[in-house]
Amino acid sequence: MAVSTSTTISFARGAPSLDIIDVEGLKAAAARAFDSDPAGATAYGTSIGYPRLRAWIADKHGVEPERVLVTNGSMQADAFLFEHLVRPQDDVIVERPTYDRTLLSLRTRGASIHPVALQDDGIDTAALSRLLGGESGPAVKPKLAHLIPNFQNPAGYTLSETKRRELVSLAATHGFTIFEDDPYVDLRFSGQPLPTMLSLDPEHVIYASSFSKTVCPGIRVGYLVGPPQDIAAIAQLATNTYISPNMVAQAIVYEFCASGAVQRSIETVKAALAERAGALGAALRRELPEAQFIDPEGGYFMWVTLPEGTDVNALFAGAADRGVAFVKGTDFLLEGGQNTLRLAYSGVTVEQIDEGVRRLAGAYRAL
Numbered sequence: 001m002a003v004s005t006s007t008t009i010s011f012a013r014g015a016p017s018l019d020i021i022d023v024e025g026l027k028a029a030a031a032r033a034f035d036s037d038p039a040g041a042t043a044y045g046t047s048i049g050y051p052r053l054r055a056w057i058a059d060k061h062g063v064e065p066e067r068v069l070v071t072n073g074s075m076q077a078d079a080f081l082f083e084h085l086v087r088p089q090d091d092v093i094v095e096r097p098t099y100d101r102t103l104l105s106l107r108t109r110g111a112s113i114h115p116v117a118l119q120d121d122g123i124d125t126a127a128l129s130r131l132l133g134g135e136s137g138p139a140v141k142p143k144l145a146h147l148i149p150n151f152q153n154p155a156g157y158t159l160s161e162t163k164r165r166e167l168v169s170l171a172a173t174h175g176f177t178i179f180e181d182d183p184y185v186d187l188r189f190s191g192q193p194l195p196t197m198l199s200l201d202p203e204h205v206i207y208a209s210s211f212s213k214t215v216c217p218g219i220r221v222g223y224l225v226g227p228p229q230d231i232a233a234i235a236q237l238a239t240n241t242y243i244s245p246n247m248v249a250q251a252i253v254y255e256f257c258a259s260g261a262v263q264r265s266i267e268t269v270k271a272a273l274a275e276r277a278g279a280l281g282a283a284l285r286r287e288l289p290e291a292q293f294i295d296p297e298g299g300y301f302m303w304v305t306l307p308e309g310t311d312v313n314a315l316f317a318g319a320a321d322r323g324v325a326f327v328k329g330t331d332f333l334l335e336g337g338q339n340t341l342r343l344a345y346s347g348v349t350v351e352q353i354d355e356g357v358r359r360l361a362g363a364y365r366a367l
């Protein structure tokens with residue numbers, strides 16, 4: 001189907017298009033939730049979340065339920081974790097670039113943020129070791145290292161197994177917690193799955209994931225897995241904040257998962273993402289050969305580097321004039337990145353991708 005010239009094509013939002021959300025499956029799961037457990041689904045419950053979903057998540061990760069806390073989306077989980085662990089001036093390691101909301105949240109808390117370069121196989125562990133060992137200035141003693149291991153937001157890159165092992169070993173040696181922020185893990189459409197850092201070292205890793213990318217974002221269900229003492233402390237924070245998370249949403253997610261609908265949903269989403277990522281790569285090679293990028297193995301995002309000297313602000317304005325939106329790379333960095341951008345392919349059809357990249361290339365040529 002042709003894309004209307006008056007329609008804005010958005011590569012900006014990291015969200016799925018409606019056609020890959022199983023609305024009928026969700027309606028059926030909602031009916032089952034109210035039929036099978038009306039008391040549990042409609043009560044306040046407690047801050048640890050809907051017990052059946054908590055047990056399902058514990059089973060998925062091979063841990064005891066005491067290690068799991070289910071929240072309203074993983075953003076809520078992140079906020080609780082930062083509130084629990086990060087005080088003003090605490091050293092925190094992040095990837096460079098990283099998720100803009102993480103940067104914002106850590107800045108608001110007054111953390112001392114240490115960005116470490118992201119390579120195409122994940123964070124530069126050699127640079128991190130130098131930072132920890134004091135080889136590149138005063139030794140940094142982090143409380144926390146925030147890492148997005150699979151199909152990173154914004155870069156789309158994946159942390160190699162070797163680096164996962166190195167990181168848990170660095171965390172044990174230097175006594176910091178790894179925050180493994182992993183909402184995209186189930187959306188791998190090529191290559192082999194890798195072990196979570198949580199599975200490599202359950203005592204130094206607090207893991208977060210979400211049903212936003214596998215069920216739908218509007219359901220707002222995410223979770224934390226971590227050492228029981230941290231989970232208990234965060235559960236207390238959660239009680240004080242909201243008594244309990246949304247039990248209706250969690251009961252629906254539980255039914256969706258327990259019936260196997262989630263697995264079918266993941267297959268649908270992965271097939272669409274694979275097609276869209278392929279179309280985006282092909283369109284960029286055809287229309288904008290100056291663009292450098294790595295084809296992702298899963299997830300929502302592609303990180304594009306344009307030739308040095310490209311002004312992403314001017315490109316953004318020119319693209320907006322032509323009806324195409326993206327997020328500037330500078331939004332994911334404390335400094336630099338003026339020639340970079342993030343393209344999300346999760347919410348656009350193949351036709352929109354082709355037309356959107358044509359418009360983007362037009363804006364680039366007009367700079």
Ligand SMILES: Cc1ncc(COP(=O)(O)O)c(C=O)c1O
Nearest residue numbers: 014073074075099153210212222
């Ligand atoms: C790395 C990362 N963490 C957390 C989130 C938030 O997810 P949720 O919808 O579960 O709050 C996102 C969403 O885009 C993300 O990319």
